[in-house]
Amino acid sequence: MSLATETPPMTRREWLLSDRPQSRLQARLGRAYMTWRRFSANRLAVVGLLILLALVLVAAFADYIAPHSPFIGNLAGARLLPPGSEGYLLGTDDQGRDILSRLIYGSRLTLMVVALVAIIAAPVGLIVGAVAGYAGGWIDAILMRVTDIFLAFPKLVLALAFVAALGPGIENAVIAIAITSWPPYARIARAETLTVRNSDYIAAVRLMGASPMRIVFRHVMPMCLSSLIVRVTLDMAGIILTAAGLGFLGLGAQPPLPEWGAMIASGRRFILDHWWVATMPGIAILIVSLGFNLLGDGLRDALDPRESGQ
Amino acid sequence: MSALLTVEDLRVCYPTRTGMVEAVRGVSFALGRERLGIVGESGSGKSQTGRAIMGLTPPQAQVTAKTLSFDGIDLLSAPPKLRRSLRGKRIAMILQDPKYSLNPVMSIGRQIVETLREHEDVSGAEARERALEMLAAVQIRDPKRVFGLYPHEVSGGMGQRAMIAMMLVAGPELLIADEPTSALDVTVQLEVLSILDKLVAERGMGLIFVSHDLRLVSSFCDRVLVMYAGRIVEELAASDLANAKHPYTQGLFNCMPVIGADRHPLPVLDRKPEWAL
């Protein structure tokens, strides 16, 4: 840098957007910033993100937010109170329990299901797909056959059968859903791997003597991540609905756990005269599912601008 | 020669995130029943000019001009229905790559018949007859067989000839050819060009030939317009290219390889920023 032309110090934004990054870190942060800019331009996507943040916060601070206990209700004096009653914002159920508090604690169950399914299904799908795509040949054929077989299965019905065999309970529901959820991730990972496999930098790493394992794990898999994240987020909405469906049928979390789907089922009996017992949990499910959908759509548009038709 | 098409100060702008971008910046020319070539590189605005005349720019484009008239009809103030009736019937356009510009799920014959039936009140049988005649006119040897084929079943040259048939079947007076041979192999290019030559001459049509290939345009057209960065930088007769005055045209002309000439150093276009003003 010559002393004659002293350039003014760059603002942080300029530093991030500079097209001559001085370090890998700067390049990565710059890319992330541009993705964030695209994402935050989409108002609905930001709404989705806020809904999810709210979900996480509510689940984390349930103990402090919930006005009443979700398990013990005022059987004597507060059964089936309508929303807006004194101290019971969303009303009470047939056991005198505050619906709002139950919803708040139920958010933990929802979050748990979503997180566990994602943690189980996504890595499995990613590994299967990346290995299949990179290895090719009969490994690819067999793995894809298995994936396609699982893809062709009806998710809800199979999850139902699994839970029927394993017994009702939220852990079994999670396992059942995860088992039927991984195939799309394998497909996506494989598609991305096939695109990346023949590129020059993979060839370069191979020439440097990297083992196939290392190539797949360190170089190929990160390429699949963005598509995978989008798909996982979008699937979360469906997974919540499936979990709620299982809960509705009595196969998910067992009473007295305040699982939202189960709450709808137990409120069904009173729907004629006490509509709020079954309606409120449904609204909660709707909002959270909507949040994941909006977030997923926004992520997809931000990570792959072509999709949004720019 | 009466003016078939008059263009005065044509401008095409696009709104982008960083403001308005002008793709065509004040293009003016008049065209009679002659052949006009528009030469330029990618981004010079030559395709956009052709599309603006047809009225086929994307919806977000803003097209303005002092005059844009075809045979006395003011195209800019004409109602959309009038403009649509002109398209295909009086002004036609040929696109670049038949792989993409022909409808993949319709047979070639049907697509030709479709043009005809849109503009003329003919029976199905008569339309089919005329389509077959047109296919023969573009020198397709087995018109009946090709009539029933799908676009992906024919070669590039045949597809482009089918496209010419499709666009000329209703007998337009003005043809805008937007890089009609750029997607074809060199030998096929010459065939397609000769067909185009014959048809344009036979029917006394006006032709605007848009291309990036200066040599092609100079051998095919009477007049040449050279465009750069949305403007016309030179207008001259095709035979006069060696005497081009604008440095850009001279540069393009000099870049054309000549067999037997000295190859070292290869001439390179030296762009000057003032050409873009």
Added chain:
Amino acid sequence: MSLSAIERGSGRRRARSRKIVATALQFLIVVATTYIGLLAVTFFIGRVIPIDPVLAVLGDRAPAHVVERTREAMGLNLPLYQQFFIYVRQALSGDFGVSVLTTNPVMTDIRRVFPATIELATLGTLIGALIGVPLGVLAAVKRGSIADQIVRVIGLVGYSVPIFWLALLALLVFYARLQWVAYPGRIDIVYEYTFTPITGFYLVDALWQRQWDVFRDAFRHIILPASLLGYFSLAYISRMTRSFMLNELQQEYIVAARAKGLSEARIIWGHALRNAAVPLVTVIALSYAGLLEGSVLTETVFAWPGLGLYITNSLQNADMNAVLGGTIIIGSVFIGINLLSDLLYRTLDPRTRAR
């Protein structure tokens, strides 16, 4: 034609018929392996997971000799792979065992209830396609407009709302409060004993026998669940239609069609949609499969006596044979539709047909 041309022609024909045979064979292998896979999974669920499969089938109140007999019949003393063979053979011949609840063979029960689910899913998909496709086209053509936003919101809500909850609310509003529709079941109890179904599809049967009052009643029963399923179907179909149409409308052949002077309507429906129709047909088939699957939840809410309700009832009563039998049937139809849609895609697109 010259002799060599004739020879060439027949050679091409032979090559083409060889190709058709090869594709058909490939298809059959795919069907077979997928079906075996489904049976393997259900086998795993029914025999491997439960600690005592016989208990899972019979319940815990069966007398000892019945337990022993069933253990023999199920071949539980044999090695696992032999059990699987027997299982597959039984499944292929439609023998899913006997239901604990109804004491009928499961297949008999299923045959009784399946038409109800099919009728509902068919009507739902019909509604979904007839409304969803035009909505999707509208949203694509008027991209960015209010109409587009509305269609997208409709779709988004359809993706996010729990179907059984919406069904409950719909019942509350349209049945309990407005009394516009009938509930529960497929027809009123009055007609249940006087009406003889032929195909099992009550709407069709009532029309066929010209029993208009039965038709009206059946319609009043089916319209709400079908509309609900139709909503879910149209959420998916309209979204995909919009996506496909947007893709097609950007193509060069649309510019060429405009250059020919064709009307906008003809371009949208005759050119763009006709190209979008190819993947769209598969989408509609998949939507149908999805409705079959969702029937498990909707039939529970509407007390609709179909396969979904059968499975959930069997579930509550721990009737494993019935649950697995129903799962296999839905799974088979699901697989069938998935593979069929694949085939449909290949035959409808002239680009892949010739290959």
